[in-house]
Amino acid sequence: MFVMLALAAIxxxxxxxxxxxxxxxxQQGQIFRIIFFHVPAAIAAMCGSAVALVASVLFLITRKxxxxxxxxxxxxxxxxxxxxxxxxxxxWARVIWGVWWAWDARLTSALVCWILYAGYLxxxxxxxxxxxxxxxxxxxxxxxxxxxxxxxxSIRWWRTLHPQPVFFTKSGSFPADWTFTLVLNLLAMSLxxxxxxxxxxxxxxxxxxxxxxxxxxxxx
Amino acid sequence: MHLHALVPVLAFLxxxxxxxxxxxxxxxxxxxxxxxxxxxxxxxLLLYTLMLMLRERKIxxxxxxxxxxxxxxxxx
Numbered sequence: 001m002f003v004m005l006a007l008a009a010i011x012x013x014x015x016x017x018x019x020x021x022x023x024x025x026x027q028q029g030q031i032f033r034i035i036f037f038h039v040p041a042a043i044a045a046m047c048g049s050a051v052a053l054v055a056s057v058l059f060l061i062t063r064k065x066x067x068x069x070x071x072x073x074x075x076x077x078x079x080x081x082x083x084x085x086x087x088x089x090x091x092w093a094r095v096i097w098g099v100w101w102a103w104d105a106r107l108t109s110a111l112v113c114w115i116l117y118a119g120y121l122x123x124x125x126x127x128x129x130x131x132x133x134x135x136x137x138x139x140x141x142x143x144x145x146x147x148x149x150x151x152x153x154s155i156r157w158w159r160t161l162h163p164q165p166v167f168f169t170k171s172g173s174f175p176a177d178w179t180f181t182l183v184l185n186l187l188a189m190s191l192x193x194x195x196x197x198x199x200x201x202x203x204x205x206x207x208x209x210x211x212x213x214x215x216x217x218x219x220x
Numbered sequence: 221m222h223l224h225a226l227v228p229v230l231a232f233l234x235x236x237x238x239x240x241x242x243x244x245x246x247x248x249x250x251x252x253x254x255x256x257x258x259x260x261x262x263x264x265l266l267l268y269t270l271m272l273m274l275r276e277r278k279i280x281x282x283x284x285x286x287x288x289x290x291x292x293x294x295x296x
Contacts, residue, residue: 029250034257041261080268087264088257095253192265199272206279213286217293 003195011188014181022181031095034088036182040189041084042110046148048078048193049117053145056138065208068134071141072124073200075117077193082114097161105154106162113151116144130211 014036025032051074059067089107094100101107120140127133155162166174174182 029247031250031253031257033254037258037261077268080264084261084264087260091253091257091260095250196269196272199276203272203275203279206283210279210282210286213283213290217286217289 036185038088040186041081044193045078045081048074056141059138069204073197077196104160105158109151113147
């Protein structure tokens with residue numbers, strides 16, 4: 001918990017630094033700085049969904065509940081990060097495009113991704129029996145992951161209102177010091193993601209213990 | 221000098237100030253958008269953390285309740 005608070009403080013300080021020190025983008029002005037939250041949140045969430053996919057496959061192969069716990073932990077935290085991505089993107093769109101939302105391929109696929117993973121958590125709530133719940137959830141998680149490549153490559157496959165990537169590409173024009181800031185923020189967000197996942201994972205293990213104790217109590 | 225002679229001058233000044241005002245408005249909206257974006261992102265993460273903390277408390281309480289229930293059952 002203290003690590004998480006320290007990370008949050010570092011992030012906040014970096015935001016203040018970004019707002020005050022970095023120069024404005026030529027066409028978009030100050031709002032462009034939102035990229036330092038918008039993109040790392042998306043990357044962290046997408047990596048989380050990849051981890052959920054691997055954990056779900058491993059659960060189906062090994063039937064070990066630790067993989068199911070990992071899948072649910074990363075999915076839930078990823079949902080919060082994807083919400084950050086969607087909300088910051090919407091605010092950015094309002095300022096630059098003049099609308100809160102546009103039904104273009106990137107935005108729509110990202111929203112579908114959020115709904116799919118929210119469905120994953122709802123499915124888990126609906127099933128009581130642990131093995132059945134984990135199996136169904138693992139299969140559903142694999143199905144939900146099919147949307148992730150669509151989110152990532154939608155801006156290449158279709159003509160979208162959402163801009164093309166501006167960093168880590170040959171055609172991009174992101175300055176080096178901005179890239180450094182972005183990478184640092186990505187690192188901070190990833191660490192925050194990891195810490196939240198660990199907390200959620202611990203909770204999942206405790207909930208499993210509670211399930212076990214409940215059954216024991218019923219037997220007594 | 222008649223006042224109507226100032227009309228073109230005033231019209232010129234108004235025409236000049238409108239883009240400036242529009243630019244100031246755009247910059248303000250831009251900055252407000254940035255602040256709202258950061259606030260929204262932090263609020264979402266804080267709400268999620270709060271949700272985790274509340275769940276943690278609930279789980280601990282449930283664990284203690286079950287353990288004490290089992291201990292009492294064991295004694296009997």
